[in-house]
Amino acid sequence: MNTWDLLLWGVLPYVMLAILIGGTIWRYRYDKFGWTTRSSQLYESRLLRIGSPLFHFGLLVVIVGHAIGLVIPNTWTAAVGVTEEMYHVVALSLGAVAGIATLGGVAILIYRRRTTGPVFMATTWNDKFMYVVLVLAIVAGLATTLISVFGPHHEQTYRDTVAPWFRSLFVFQPDIVAMSQATLEFQIHTLIGMVLFMIWPFTRLVHAFTAPLHYLFRPYIVYRSRDGRPSSARAIRRGWAPIGTPDRESDRPTRRDRRPTGGRR
Numbered sequence: 231m232n233t234w235d236l237l238l239w240g241v242l243p244y245v246m247l248a249i250l251i252g253g254t255i256w257r258y259r260y261d262k263f264g265w266t267t268r269s270s271q272l273y274e275s276r277l278l279r280i281g282s283p284l285f286h287f288g289l290l291v292v293i294v295g296h297a298i299g300l301v302i303p304n305t306w307t308a309a310v311g312v313t314e315e316m317y318h319v320v321a322l323s324l325g326a327v328a329g330i331a332t333l334g335g336v337a338i339l340i341y342r343r344r345t346t347g348p349v350f351m352a353t354t355w356n357d358k359f360m361y362v363v364l365v366l367a368i369v370a371g372l373a374t375t376l377i378s379v380f381g382p383h384h385e386q387t388y389r390d391t392v393a394p395w396f397r398s399l400f401v402f403q404p405d406i407v408a409m410s411q412a413t414l415e416f417q418i419h420t421l422i423g424m425v426l427f428m429i430w431p432f433t434r435l436v437h438a439f440t441a442p443l444h445y446l447f448r449p450y451i452v453y454r455s456r457d458g459r460p461s462s463a464r465a466i467r468r469g470w471a472p473i474g475t476p477d478r479e480s481d482r483p484t485r486r487d488r489r490p491t492g493g494r495r
């Protein structure tokens with residue numbers, strides 16, 4: 231272990247966490263109106279309908295795969311009867327498919343952003359830098375997957391080096407030696423990933439922290455027509471009232487219940 235190993239694998243991860251957490255809090259307090267993806271669907275939707283699902287669903291599988299591979303130790307999977315060969319076949323096959331889908335999705339989104347005039351005009355330098363780092367992270371991940379299978383050091387996996395180092399960070403005892411023994415492709419992929427998380431709070435990627443899950447449970451939108459008939463002649467069709475909100479329709483006074491509160495009639 232040398233000074234560079236200490237800085238890269240012992241100091242930089244905590245700097246990244248400080249920037250990620252502190253930057254997110256700062257962004258939420260001082261830029262709530264900018265906490266958005268700045269949707270450009272109004273300008274172009276055909277390519278967006280293809281690229282966005284590919285990118286988001288592929289990225290979701292990639293994140294889940296990283297979480298399982300880095301958090302769950304080898305002994306746990308072996309205890310339930312999953313051998314190393316079985317684990318790597320499933321992980322590499324799913325990882326390759328998800329990585330290709332994610333890369334294809336982001337490629338379509340970048341092509342759309344570059345070739346659609348209004349979308350390109352709404353692209354900032356911040357967005358361009360974010361796309362560069364994001365593409366580098368995806369490409370490095372795919373390259374690491376291929377090299378880990380066909381490379382000269384295919385017998386050495388991230389579960390022996392990167393995963394122990396990752397878990398050690400949360401107990402504030404970073405296993406620098408384990409990470410320093412990882413192959414170069416794993417180290418490059420890890421460094422690019424840390425850079426991505428450091429710029430995360432200051433880009434449009436911050437919207438991932440506020441996924442609109444409440445959309446699944448929000449009430450239906452009730453449309454009422456203006457046909458000129460008196461309200462008593464129309465059948466009242468009640469909508470789906472959200473839990474915890476007052477019943478506005480029943481609380482509204484009718485014409486008969488309204489009385490003057492004072493003054494001259």
